Amino acid sequence: EIVLTQSPATLSLSPGERVTLSCRASQSVRRSLAWYQQKPGQAPRLLIYDASDRATGIPARFSGSGSGTDFTLTISSLEPEDFAVYYCQQRSNWPPTWTFGQGTRVEVK
Amino acid sequence: EVQLVESGGGLIQPGGSLRLSCAASGLIVSNNYMSWVRQAPGKGLEWVSMIYRGGDTFYAGSVKGRFTISRDSSRNTLYLQMSSLRAEDTAVYYCARITDGETAFDIWGQGTMVTVSS
Numbered sequence: 001e002i003v004l005t006q007s008p009a010t011l012s013l014s015p016g017e018r019v020t021l022s023c024r025a026s027q028s029v030r031r032s033l034a035w036y037q038q039k040p041g042q043a044p045r046l047l048i049y050d051a052s053d054r055a056t057g058i059p060a061r062f063s064g065s066g067s068g069t070d071f072t073l074t075i076s077s078l079e080p081e082d083f084a085v086y087y088c089q090q091r092s093n094w095p096p097t098w099t100f101g102q103g104t105r106v107e108v109k
Numbered sequence: 110e111v112q113l114v115e116s117g118g119g120l121i122q123p124g125g126s127l128r129l130s131c132a133a134s135g136l137i138v139s140n141n142y143m144s145w146v147r148q149a150p151g152k153g154l155e156w157v158s159m160i161y162r163g164g165d166t167f168y169a170g171s172v173k174g175r176f177t178i179s180r181d182s183s184r185n186t187l188y189l190q191m192s193s194l195r196a197e198d199t200a201v202y203y204c205a206r207i208t209d210g211e212t213a214f215d216i217w218g219q220g221t222m223v224t225v226s227s
Contacts, residue, residue, distance in 0.1 A: 038154075042219075043217035043218065044146075044154065045217070046213055046215045055213075055215060087153065089214075096159065096167050098144070098214075100155065
């Protein structure tokens, strides 16, 4: 089973700052990695799929990069609405299973 | 507008059964890859089950043999039949559409809470 490890667990930042979140896979997932944003009481929202493709309607300040085992989600300039928990997720080929990282909380400094 | 609306959650005793529903509008359930994902209180996300367009189904090890995913084309609804429920099944259950590339969940419902407790 592939394990996803996100770091750091919590980031304390101010609006306008650049954010870099990390997700490391225990073995290669090629580019089958997605990122989600979740706010309290809400369902997750897909931000990035296939490592670097932005989902429909996602602002350009969100970008994803990486392949193999190391991936990054970058927010170029934090907006007030970006304070949330972010999860990475991968799909294993066979049997098909989907696993999530434990999440990174981005909080107001 | 595409929308997924879950229902059927509630308080259930350990060992009991419950069926969750996910009514879809703006998309055809049987033409898509559909899934259930859950989130225990204060915890992260856990994939539970999925059903392919062709009807093949897959489950997380934690629920295999206890949960069954299905769909009703006439009602355009996805289901999750849960049995032999345990305290650790307590969670918000989301239905979600899987992208055609099978790599991500792009449409989510608002979730329904299941509490397993005596």
